[in-house]
Amino acid sequence: MKQRLAAAAVLGLSATLALTACGSSSKPSSSSGGSTSGAVAIKLVAADYGTGPANSSQTYWQHVADAFHQANPNITVQVQTIDWNDLSSKVQTMIQNKQYPDILEGLTYAQYVQDGIAYKASDVLDAAALSNINPIFAKAGEVNGTEYGIPWTTSSRAMFYNKKLFTRAGISSPPTTWDQLKADAKAVAQKTGKTGFGLPLGSEEAQAESLLWFLGNGGGLTDASGKYAINSAQNIATYQYLQGLAKSGATEPDPATKNRTDLWQQFAQGDIGMINGSPALIPIIQKAGVLQSSGYGVVAVPGKTGPLTSTVGVADYVVALDKGDHRAAVKSFLDFAYSDQNQLAFDNEYDLLPATTSATNSMSGNPQFAGFVKNLGTATLYPSSQADWSTVLTAIQKQIGTAITGDPRNVLDQIQQSATAGQ
Amino acid sequence: MSSLSNLPPRRLGRAAAPLGWLGPAIALIGFAVLWPVYEMFRISFQHYSPDGFLLGSAGFRNYTKLFQDPNFGPIMLRSLLWVGAVVGLTMLVSLGVAQLFNQRFPGRRVARWALIAPWAASVMMTAIIFRWMLDPNTGALNLLLRDLGLLSKLGTSQADWLGRPDAAFAWMIAVAVFVSVPFSTYTILAGLQTVPAEVYEAAEIDGASPSRTYLAVTLPLLRPAILVATLINVMNVFNSFPIIWEMTRGGPGYETNTSTVYMFNLKQNFIGQSASMSVVNFAVIVAMVLVFLRVSNWKKEVA
Numbered sequence: 001m002k003q004r005l006a007a008a009a010v011l012g013l014s015a016t017l018a019l020t021a022c023g024s025s026s027k028p029s030s031s032s033g034g035s036t037s038g039a040v041a042i043k044l045v046a047a048d049y050g051t052g053p054a055n056s057s058q059t060y061w062q063h064v065a066d067a068f069h070q071a072n073p074n075i076t077v078q079v080q081t082i083d084w085n086d087l088s089s090k091v092q093t094m095i096q097n098k099q100y101p102d103i104l105e106g107l108t109y110a111q112y113v114q115d116g117i118a119y120k121a122s123d124v125l126d127a128a129a130l131s132n133i134n135p136i137f138a139k140a141g142e143v144n145g146t147e148y149g150i151p152w153t154t155s156s157r158a159m160f161y162n163k164k165l166f167t168r169a170g171i172s173s174p175p176t177t178w179d180q181l182k183a184d185a186k187a188v189a190q191k192t193g194k195t196g197f198g199l200p201l202g203s204e205e206a207q208a209e210s211l212l213w214f215l216g217n218g219g220g221l222t223d224a225s226g227k228y229a230i231n232s233a234q235n236i237a238t239y240q241y242l243q244g245l246a247k248s249g250a251t252e253p254d255p256a257t258k259n260r261t262d263l264w265q266q267f268a269q270g271d272i273g274m275i276n277g278s279p280a281l282i283p284i285i286q287k288a289g290v291l292q293s294s295g296y297g298v299v300a301v302p303g304k305t306g307p308l309t310s311t312v313g314v315a316d317y318v319v320a321l322d323k324g325d326h327r328a329a330v331k332s333f334l335d336f337a338y339s340d341q342n343q344l345a346f347d348n349e350y351d352l353l354p355a356t357t358s359a360t361n362s363m364s365g366n367p368q369f370a371g372f373v374k375n376l377g378t379a380t381l382y383p384s385s386q387a388d389w390s391t392v393l394t395a396i397q398k399q400i401g402t403a404i405t406g407d408p409r410n411v412l413d414q415i416q417q418s419a420t421a422g423q
Numbered sequence: 424m425s426s427l428s429n430l431p432p433r434r435l436g437r438a439a440a441p442l443g444w445l446g447p448a449i450a451l452i453g454f455a456v457l458w459p460v461y462e463m464f465r466i467s468f469q470h471y472s473p474d475g476f477l478l479g480s481a482g483f484r485n486y487t488k489l490f491q492d493p494n495f496g497p498i499m500l501r502s503l504l505w506v507g508a509v510v511g512l513t514m515l516v517s518l519g520v521a522q523l524f525n526q527r528f529p530g531r532r533v534a535r536w537a538l539i540a541p542w543a544a545s546v547m548m549t550a551i552i553f554r555w556m557l558d559p560n561t562g563a564l565n566l567l568l569r570d571l572g573l574l575s576k577l578g579t580s581q582a583d584w585l586g587r588p589d590a591a592f593a594w595m596i597a598v599a600v601f602v603s604v605p606f607s608t609y610t611i612l613a614g615l616q617t618v619p620a621e622v623y624e625a626a627e628i629d630g631a632s633p634s635r636t637y638l639a640v641t642l643p644l645l646r647p648a649i650l651v652a653t654l655i656n657v658m659n660v661f662n663s664f665p666i667i668w669e670m671t672r673g674g675p676g677y678e679t680n681t682s683t684v685y686m687f688n689l690k691q692n693f694i695g696q697s698a699s700m701s702v703v704n705f706a707v708i709v710a711m712v713l714v715f716l717r718v719s720n721w722k723k724e725v726a
Binding site for chain 2: 088089092095096097098111112114115202203253254256257258266271390391394398399401402405406411414
């Protein structure tokens with residue numbers, strides 16, 4: 001009798017164990033209050049633009065969230081910032097597990113439109129604020145003519161060079177064409193023993209570096225009609241040139257495994273002659289304290305026959321995700337966040353450029369940024385409104401660097417194939 | 424013998440009583456082993472969006488895409504090389520180290536403790552430390568080589584240890600051996616201690632040379648220990664993820680991926696294909712274990 005009782009108890013216990021365990025894979029948690037109680041909690045996940053704990057974006061966003069909470073006591077904004085290197089995989093996991101945030105900043109947005117979980121920009125941002133967004137970047141936030149991605153911060157690219165290394169290598173003026181660039185980079189490498197040209201083709205931001213070079217040869221990621229054209233003849237020729245550049249010893253070894261963050265640090269330490277960068281490289285140079293502001297120069301990125309007339313412009317987008325009943329709270333927070341004051345505070349902290357026209361205008365007087373601001377008007381952007389851009393982006397980041405050691409045509413063909421497989 | 428259903432209720436209860444004790448274990452196996460395996464097979468036949476939204480059935484398309492993937496063949500070959508090289512080298516090194524640690528020498532206890540360190544340390548931590556040591560500009564190895572005047576002879580490209588796929592892969596094999604040696608050494612050491620002293624005396628009386636004694640007495644008696652260590656290593660090394668992920672992320676491109684790392688890489692955008700990759704991995708590991716057990720005549724030796 002006793003035995004049987006024990007058996008039943010154990011069986012029952014194990015059954016509950018199994019059941020509770022199964023139950024844990026549930027839908028998005030509903031712990032965030034909702035409209036019934038009046039108090040709402042919304043969640044913001046953003047990229048961390050900081051270089052350490054001192055200037056972490058967590059601090060910036062928490063500051064904005066606190067100020068907002070003070071003005072709107074019944075809405076709480078939970079802030080989580082994630083390091084760039086882990087951002088896309090962590091957010092991907094959140095989405096795959098249906099545990100996604102209300103507001104997402106820093107990533108691509110078009111796949112969420114396809115998934116049917118993204119709010120239209122006009123649903124979550126005031127019409128006046130919306131029309132204040134830089135039109136080129138706002139256009140790139142559109143899918144089929146409707147804006148979903150709201151640019152938060154922007155930047156454009158230029159080439160930085162180390163004047164001291166140039167003098168030591170006997171170079172009088174920075175290069176404007178590929179041939180000059182190769183000769184200068186080789187001169188720096190041979191005469192100073194430093195890296196001539198920093199070529200970050202590792203997975204962190206291979207898309208930006210590649211696009212800059214493609215533009216220099218009349219290529220790009222898409223053709224005139226907006227279809228992916230990654231294996232175009234111009235792009236293949238571009239990588240053949242880059243292969244020669246790397247083989248000549250003018251770049252760091254094995255560019256396919258080197259990331260932007262590391263190479264920017266090395267440039268700031270005075271170990272690299274030339275590198276493509278955004279205004280965000282400036283604070284890194286200042287923090288390292290090796291190069292004075294007169295020790296480096298910023299010029300247009302050289303192209304095959306002359307400097308780029310249209311450089312790469314990058315925007316990081318905000319997208320609001322539909323979790324049911326948070327739209328009003330999300331809208332009032334975004335209306336608050338897109339003020340000039342918040343925009344300028346962010347861009348001053350991280351040396352990036354604003355996404356709104358009014359904030360941009362107030363920044364164009366700053367000589368350090370004026371050139372970058374001017375480039376925004378003619379910039380070439382990523383094809384971020386393509387639904388499969390995030391997949392193509394991963395393929396580019398992981399594989400395109402191998403075109404330096406392998407056959408450029410094969411590598412670009414392979415990426416093109418994976419890009420068009422979904423179309 | 425009557426079947427359970429023919430038993431009167433009380434005897435049925437008694438017959439089922441062991442289930443009470445086995446129940447939790449069975450539930451655990453069902454929940455932690457069988458259910459994930461079922462899910463893995465199910466997902467591998469479905470089409471998911473990169474964000475995890477189910478788009479319908481995929482039939483065998485995830486598998487055909489995986490097998491047509493130009494990276495697939497090289498990755499499978501590399502995985503076999505990885506398992507073979509790591510397990511082979513680990514066993515060779517461990518046999519030697521175990522022999523050494525079986526001798527009496529001052530400080531043996533401390534030395535045996537020290538051997539546990541690579542085993543006790545987090546594998547991810549070990550991998551990160553090695554990545555730092557191998558950094559082309561600031562790593563300990565290149566600083567040493569520079570001080571010895573050897574760095575300039577190598578040239579910057581040769582000294583970029585984790586930048587070239589072949590050099591990176593060799594270094595990762597070395598790290599994997601480093602973290603696998605302690606466990607294998609202890610297993611073999613335990614085996615060595617079960618060899619009775621009499622058989623060595625007998626060998627000595629018969630006039631066997633030391634090498635002959637090792638080959639004809641020690642190794643055959645170590646067979647069960649070597650089998651256990653090899654089998655566990657094969658499974659561990661095949662599934663090993665943190666070393667490769669932390670040292671190269673499988674790069675450049677996919678050139679240092681093993682199939683386990685590739686499964687994770689695929690998961691970011693191709694959930695169904697990633698599941699089919701893990702089905703393939705599952706099949707490979709079951710096949711490797713079965714072949715191994717068959718070849719080594721497992722039942723007679725160990726069970």
